[in-house]
Amino acid sequence: MTELTRSGLVAIIRGTDRDAAAAAALVLFEEGISCVEIALTTPGAFEAIEKIRRQLPDGAWVGAGTVLTAADAMDAAAAGAQFVVTPGVTESIPAAAGLGLPVLAGAFTATEAMDAMTRGASAVKLFPASAAGPGYLSALRGPLPSIPFIAVGGVGLADAPGFFRAGAVALGLGSPLVGDAATPAGNLASLRTRARQFIQVVIDEAAAR
Template sequence: LGVIRRAAAEVGPGTLVGAGTVLTEEDVARAHEAGAGWMVTPALTESVAASVRAGLPVLAGALTPTEAVAARRAGADAVKLFPASLGGPAYLKALRDPFPDMPIVPVGGVDLAGAERYLAHGAVAVGVGSPLVGDAAHGGDLAALRQRVRGFVALCSAGTREDV
């Protein structure tokens, strides 16, 4: 919550800071009070309904088609396909057939090559964590982190390719 508070203060009112791994109604209230303007859940929990009631955008975690539909019906703005590494880009591609308009954000084990494939298969965004940060958060190689950041920025700047 302290990180959210500091980030929200630094970026100002024009940028929304999100809160992740939001599980309960209390988590939503505390994160919102700290300055979070949107929520991310790892599953379809009470936090989805609490976010909707609070008027906050929410990215709700789901893995199966049933969970994805339930998340959207519960008011989720988009579905966090989690953990995306279980099915990979081919799984997202398969989901696009019955759900061509569902906004899906793969999260969990998404590296640069995977991000490119997910975006090419219709992901509206990707969530990256460990494959981006690597060991840098624990005093590791900052030059390698910068290189990975450049790769993700270049991918996002270039848009998606249909031939991936």
């Protein structure tokens, strides 16, 4: 996914309300984060994806996360999702790939990462990245340099530079970025601030290369 590697960030929205999730996604697009994932654990997730697609800015992508089954993949495609994300190596990977959707497949070990790519993944979501740290990602990339890795799971602002320097093509950001924004009482102003901070990390790391 060219847009993913260009932007360097995927926002992961796991909310409590479909309208709040959609509102948070649109704020992130306004701030310059162009890839947003709506987790299927969000009530009304498919409706939220449909709503976002109707207001999607040029160059922005909305995807479905926590896609576990072939049926999930089909429902995500029907809702207008442009990519899917899985928490592990699941049947949804070949199903989504067969529908023409890029797949960010969850994996933790080298064996899982290779299996995910064989099944049709476009990139591997190293999850949970915070459990192993940047050094582990660097070690994985040694024998697997052709696999694009996205670091996901507990990656905070202070951790972000280390994962980029270890070779992550992007970061997947849940609560460290989204916070409470995908709830009815969520603070969208604070979401804007955090989005700008993470975008600045991407800019700084790109300039340092």
